[in-house]
Amino acid sequence: MLLKDFFKHLLIYKSAFAGLIIILILVGLSIYTIVALPYEEATKLWRAGEQYWLDNPRNSPPSWINFFLSRKLPETIVLSTDRNQPGVSKAIISVEGKFSVIRVEISFNYEYDDFPSEINLFFKSNFTASAPKVTVSWIKPNGEEIILKIFLISKDYSYYISNDENLVRDLISAISKKFNKTFEYGAPLPLLLFAQEDESIFNPNTAKVTKGRYKLQIEAICFETGIDLFSKLVIYGKVHGWAGTDHLRRDLGIALLWGAPIALSFGVTASASTALIQMFIGAISAWFGGKMDTIIQRITEVFMILPFLPVLIMISTFYKFSIMVLLVVVIALTMFGSGVKNYRAMFLQIKEFPYVEAAKAYGADSLRIVLYYLIPKVLPTIIPSIVLSVADFVFLEAALAILGLGDPLAPTWGKIIDDAFTNGALYKGLYYWVLEPSIMLAAASLSFAMLGFALDKIFNPKLKEI
Amino acid sequence: MIPKIIGYLFKRAFMLLITVVAAIYITILVANMGGYVDEIIKSEIYLLVSQSIRQNPAYRMLNETQIMRLINEIYTLEIEKIGFDKPFVYRSFIYLKDAISLNLGRALFLYSDSGSKSVRIIILERLPNTVLLFTTTQLILFFIGLFFGLFLSRRYGSLPDKISVLLSPLSSLPGWFYGIFLILIFASLFRSWFGVGLPYGGMVDPPPPTDKLLYALEVLKHMILPISSWLVAYSFINIYVRRTFFLMFSSEDYVELAKAKGLPESLIQRRYILRPTLPPIITDFSLTLIGSWMGAIITERVFNWPGIGSLFYAASMIFDTPVLVGLVVIYAYLLAVTVFTLELVYAILDPRIRAGGA
Numbered sequence: 001m002l003l004k005d006f007f008k009h010l011l012i013y014k015s016a017f018a019g020l021i022i023i024l025i026l027v028g029l030s031i032y033t034i035v036a037l038p039y040e041e042a043t044k045l046w047r048a049g050e051q052y053w054l055d056n057p058r059n060s061p062p063s064w065i066n067f068f069l070s071r072k073l074p075e076t077i078v079l080s081t082d083r084n085q086p087g088v089s090k091a092i093i094s095v096e097g098k099f100s101v102i103r104v105e106i107s108f109n110y111e112y113d114d115f116p117s118e119i120n121l122f123f124k125s126n127f128t129a130s131a132p133k134v135t136v137s138w139i140k141p142n143g144e145e146i147i148l149k150i151f152l153i154s155k156d157y158s159y160y161i162s163n164d165e166n167l168v169r170d171l172i173s174a175i176s177k178k179f180n181k182t183f184e185y186g187a188p189l190p191l192l193l194f195a196q197e198d199e200s201i202f203n204p205n206t207a208k209v210t211k212g213r214y215k216l217q218i219e220a221i222c223f224e225t226g227i228d229l230f231s232k233l234v235i236y237g238k239v240h241g242w243a244g245t246d247h248l249r250r251d252l253g254i255a256l257l258w259g260a261p262i263a264l265s266f267g268v269t270a271s272a273s274t275a276l277i278q279m280f281i282g283a284i285s286a287w288f289g290g291k292m293d294t295i296i297q298r299i300t301e302v303f304m305i306l307p308f309l310p311v312l313i314m315i316s317t318f319y320k321f322s323i324m325v326l327l328v329v330v331i332a333l334t335m336f337g338s339g340v341k342n343y344r345a346m347f348l349q350i351k352e353f354p355y356v357e358a359a360k361a362y363g364a365d366s367l368r369i370v371l372y373y374l375i376p377k378v379l380p381t382i383i384p385s386i387v388l389s390v391a392d393f394v395f396l397e398a399a400l401a402i403l404g405l406g407d408p409l410a411p412t413w414g415k416i417i418d419d420a421f422t423n424g425a426l427y428k429g430l431y432y433w434v435l436e437p438s439i440m441l442a443a444a445s446l447s448f449a450m451l452g453f454a455l456d457k458i459f460n461p462k463l464k465e466i
Numbered sequence: 467m468i469p470k471i472i473g474y475l476f477k478r479a480f481m482l483l484i485t486v487v488a489a490i491y492i493t494i495l496v497a498n499m500g501g502y503v504d505e506i507i508k509s510e511i512y513l514l515v516s517q518s519i520r521q522n523p524a525y526r527m528l529n530e531t532q533i534m535r536l537i538n539e540i541y542t543l544e545i546e547k548i549g550f551d552k553p554f555v556y557r558s559f560i561y562l563k564d565a566i567s568l569n570l571g572r573a574l575f576l577y578s579d580s581g582s583k584s585v586r587i588i589i590l591e592r593l594p595n596t597v598l599l600f601t602t603t604q605l606i607l608f609f610i611g612l613f614f615g616l617f618l619s620r621r622y623g624s625l626p627d628k629i630s631v632l633l634s635p636l637s638s639l640p641g642w643f644y645g646i647f648l649i650l651i652f653a654s655l656f657r658s659w660f661g662v663g664l665p666y667g668g669m670v671d672p673p674p675p676t677d678k679l680l681y682a683l684e685v686l687k688h689m690i691l692p693i694s695s696w697l698v699a700y701s702f703i704n705i706y707v708r709r710t711f712f713l714m715f716s717s718e719d720y721v722e723l724a725k726a727k728g729l730p731e732s733l734i735q736r737r738y739i740l741r742p743t744l745p746p747i748i749t750d751f752s753l754t755l756i757g758s759w760m761g762a763i764i765t766e767r768v769f770n771w772p773g774i775g776s777l778f779y780a781a782s783m784i785f786d787t788p789v790l791v792g793l794v795v796i797y798a799y800l801l802a803v804t805v806f807t808l809e810l811v812y813a814i815l816d817p818r819i820r821a822g823g824a
């Protein structure tokens with residue numbers, strides 16, 4: 001009944017309702033994350049390094065921004081010989097049992113309005129002594145064929161087509177000769193391979209994509225028999241997934257998802273345990289008085305004069321510790337904070353109440369009085385401040401991450417902001433990189449703040465009139 | 467009467483001093499992590515010494531044992547030079563004595579812009595930048611809170627009042643967080659839309675103007691975004707807190723009496739509401755001000771502001787303990803001096819303290 005009344009009260013405040021909804025969504029998201037993507041796996045993926053993420057484009061905004069754009073940005077196209085995809089064919093022709101020719105043809109439709117960001121070609125081959133000789137050629141929708149490169153491959157070979165300086169030079173001089181006009185800008189290779197060859201190509205703003213079916217042909221001459229060739233073509237897009245990618249091609253979704261449970265558990269644990277410990281210390285200080293009181297008050301003053309954030313930064317610099325240890329350190333540093341003084345003042349008043357006198361009279365011991373008579377009286381009034389300070393602790397974790405401190409393994413929202421900042425996301429216009437984690441952070445802390453303000457009015461009715 | 471106040475102030479000064487000493491000693495312990503940092507520094511020195519000897523062509527003729535002996539000799543000398551040969555507990559008290567007498571020593575790795583290694587010079591070089599930025603910010607915030615707080619406390623329940631209450635949860639996001647958005651809009655987006663924008667960060671654009679007035683304008687331009695970010699973040703909560711505070715006082719009996727007497731509104735505000743509430747507001751302001759000098763590390767990092775926050779960050783990244791300890795010491799002193807000054811002022815001004823002697 002009481003609980004029902006409380007919720008009725010709470011829902012009068014629309015902001016509290018909104019806050020509660022956001023908190024519930026975040027809790028749901030956290031549970032989903034913990035179940036769907038276990039922490040070990042998430043940290044492993046997050047730390048896997050660029051090799052693991054080689055099929056993702058670099059610094060790409062999320063795919064859904066295409067809804068808002070008139071010029072559709074390309075998605076990544078991955079075509080490989082071992083996936084049985086349409087448009088990929090492989091033929092092995094054995095000649096006289098001595099050597100063989102492997103022909104791979106990869107074709108795809110390109111219907112986007114912007115050029116790809118990069119193009120890479122990966123090979124794997126199982127030869128023993130002599131390396132196959134590979135010819136890679138590119139066929140445009142109009143049938144024009146360009147030989148990209150002829151080379152010998154190793155067992156595990158990557159041809160970074162878009163980094164091929166020679167090819168860029170050759171293509172530029174060929175096009176320049178055709179139109180008798182020089183390029184005024186450094187045309188990137190994806191543009192040269194995908195653009196319509198007319199006057200428009202000489203300006204990066206007017207260059208248009210030729211839409212249609214492109215073909216990549218690989219012809220490998222193998223000097224041994226029984227050789228197989230795996231090849232994979234990646235046409236990197238400019239958008240990726242629901243969250244986008246960072247400078248290491250990592251899917252930001254992992255850190256955005258895992259940020260939620262980490263922020264919530266860190267914020268709630270830190271604020272609840274700090275408030276409870278401070279209250280307990282305050283109660284002991286007020287109840288026992290005398291020497292105990294003096295000692296606790298002096299310790300509190302020492303901690304109040306120590307600047308919290310700098311000391312925390314010092315500690316986390318010297319020990320790059322995990323998020324759990326960080327939590328303990330934060331609690332240890334704040335437990336003698338200014339809150340102790342406030343609680344002590346409250347308890348000094350309560351101490352004189354008749355019901356406490358009564359408890360003393362029938363012989364309750366100190367611990368019993370502190371735990372069952374003093375603390376329960378104050379407990380409801382501190383709930384709003386616990387909820388309110390969750391926001392502070394959520395941001396504390398983010399702040400430490402932005403200073404390059406905090407848990408080196410955990411993928412958190414603060415980490416993304418830090419990465420974005422160090423890699424100049426705001427200079428380069430990669431706004432999604434900063435906005436996504438920021439919106440999550442803001443949602444998490446605003447929801448607790450809105451709920452906290454409303455709770456404050458319910459639990460401290462004096463404020464309601466004002 | 468007077469001796470009573472002096473006795474009380476002496477007692478308070480003594481207590482504050484002990485608090486400061488304890489806080490500084492804890493800082494020294496934390497900064498040295500029980501000798502953990504010493505080991506890092508020692509091994510670094512060893513590496514440096516052995517590298518410089520092995521690469522020195524003059525010692526090419528020596529054999530391995532001779533080289534090792536030479537390395538150890540020079541290493542021991544270097545260790546003695548920076549006083550690392552004594553046990554940590556002994557050294558911690560030397561550090562404490564130096565720190566308390568503000569003899570902050572020499573930085574291990576950092577230099578001041580003028581090339582000095584003295585911690586005091588390094589800190590004093592940065593301190594004015596921080597004080598400039600955050601004192602301006604806090605002063606603006608203070609007056610916004612005071613004026614709008616008074617204004618809304620008279621019109622409470624009105625639309626502007628309701629709006630400011632509704633917006634106060636916005637202050638749960640810190641200033642640096644709004645800073646990121648302001649940079650995004652006013653530095654980055656404005657540049658792409660209009661070709662001009664406010665600076666991304668820093669204090670002056672290179673090359674710094676030689677003309678004093680131009681220099682000041684340049685610095686002012688760089689202060690716009692950091693100050694705005696704090697105003698967005700903390701204005702509403704400031705107004706809310708002040709308004710609530712004034713409201714509580716405006717229902718006091720003596721205010722009612724003044725109203726009944728028919729005194730003009732402005733006089734009631736000044737004499738009956740502002741005057742009795744000013745001491746706690748001033749206390750709050752001065753403590754927040756000092757706090758903001760130290761607590762703005764992240765704002766300084768986001769805006770690349772060359773103040774003591776950035777200095778602290780830089781020092782903690784390369785384990786420059788003397789600088790770290792120096793900053794905390796100066797902070798603790800500033801705080802203690804502020805607290806003491808406030809108590810001194812109140813002891814003189816507040817008749818209750820004057821009479822009661824505490």
